[in-house]
Amino acid sequence: MRLSDLQTKKIINIMDGRNIGTIIDANVLENGTIESFVIESGRGLFSLNKETDTKILWQEITKIGEDVILVKKSAK
Numbered sequence: 001m002r003l004s005d006l007q008t009k010k011i012i013n014i015m016d017g018r019n020i021g022t023i024i025d026a027n028v029l030e031n032g033t034i035e036s037f038v039i040e041s042g043r044g045l046f047s048l049n050k051e052t053d054t055k056i057l058w059q060e061i062t063k064i065g066e067d068v069i070l071v072k073k074s075a076k
Contacts, residue, residue, distance in 0.1 A: 001064075010068045011039055011056065020054060020071065034058050
């Protein structure tokens with residue numbers, strides 16, 4: 001599966017059912033494994049504030065489906 005395929009899926013938190021956002025980038029380790037995804041939170045079109053982006057660790061992903069990616073992320 002390609003990153004571009006994952007970027008079309010919605011990210012849903014199974015803890016509260018909230019749509020977290022969409023994947024905009026991936027952090028990959030030197031050995032080629034994915035460490036985490038960077039999720040673009042809902043924000044304005046011209047906002048450049050990267051502090052609102054969310055990081056989803058690979059271990060937090062519970063299921064990658066046809067249309068959605070389910071994650072288990074507790075609220076901070």
